[in-house]
Amino acid sequence: MIGRHAKKNKNHAPVMGVVLAGLFAGSVALAPLDGGSGGSGGSAGPGPAKLSADRAERSASKEAEKAPSKPPDDCKPSEATDHGYSNGRIPTKELCPLPQDDEFLRADAAVAFYKLNVAYEERFGEQMCVRSSYRSYEKQEELYESMSPGMAARPGNSKHGIGVAVDFCDGVQNEDSPQFKWLEDNSEKYDWIHPDWAYSSPYEPWHWEFDIGQED
Ligand SMILES: [Zn+2]
Numbered sequence: 322m323i324g325r326h327a328k329k330n331k332n333h334a335p336v337m338g339v340v341l342a343g344l345f346a347g348s349v350a351l352a353p354l355d356g357g358s359g360g361s362g363g364s365a366g367p368g369p370a371k372l373s374a375d376r377a378e379r380s381a382s383k384e385a386e387k388a389p390s391k392p393p394d395d396c397k398p399s400e401a402t403d404h405g406y407s408n409g410r411i412p413t414k415e416l417c418p419l420p421q422d423d424e425f426l427r428a429d430a431a432v433a434f435y436k437l438n439v440a441y442e443e444r445f446g447e448q449m450c451v452r453s454s455y456r457s458y459e460k461q462e463e464l465y466e467s468m469s470p471g472m473a474a475r476p477g478n479s480k481h482g483i484g485v486a487v488d489f490c491d492g493v494q495n496e497d498s499p500q501f502k503w504l505e506d507n508s509e510k511y512d513w514i515h516p517d518w519a520y521s522s523p524y525e526p527w528h529w530e531f532d533i534g535q536e537d
Pocket residue numbers: 481486487488527528529
């Protein structure tokens with residue numbers, strides 16, 4: 322109201338400015354009283370304010386759908402290898418769920434994966450596409466028998482069997498994709514690597530591993 326009035330009387334700016342400043346100061350001083358009383362001042366105010374609050378709420382709930390930054394609290398990296406189960410024999414309750422449905426990794430790899438996943442989402446606007454993560458012994462056997470020689474690890478030897486490897490999709494499976502390039506440039510910050518062998522023998526651009534150092 323005051324703003325519109327001020328524009329109309331632009332010519333009288335010097336005088337009006339002083340008057341309006343006084344009025345404005347007065348209205349500011351009165352504002353808390355109006356707000357508190359819930360009287361006539363309330364009819365114009367809450368409308369737009371409420372709308373923008375709703376908008377904020379909506380974008381906050383959209384925010385909530387975004388990639389979580391860490392796994393559930395019972396995923397403890399310090400206990401990642403304490404379970405004592407061998408390759409491919411780890412019950413999923415000993416592993417940590419990934420944000421991607423039905424995918425699991427051991428705790429230390431999972432914690433690192435969550436961070437990688439968040440960074441990837443910031444870059445590409447969607448979470449990582451995971452085709453395979455932890456793989457049971459039976460599943461490894463199945464793959465080994467169905468693949469041509471050298472294309473799958475001997476059952477009991479796969480990094481998938483200890484829950485530290487992931488096969489990606491949606492671009493990463495292609496070495497020329499922006500997704501693959503981004504991972505090459507950034508994954509090590511999150512302790513994920515593309516092992517040397519996967520560049521050639523066999524060629525598996527989709528296969529990435531949590532960096533467990535020189536374990537074997
Ligand atoms: Zn793999």
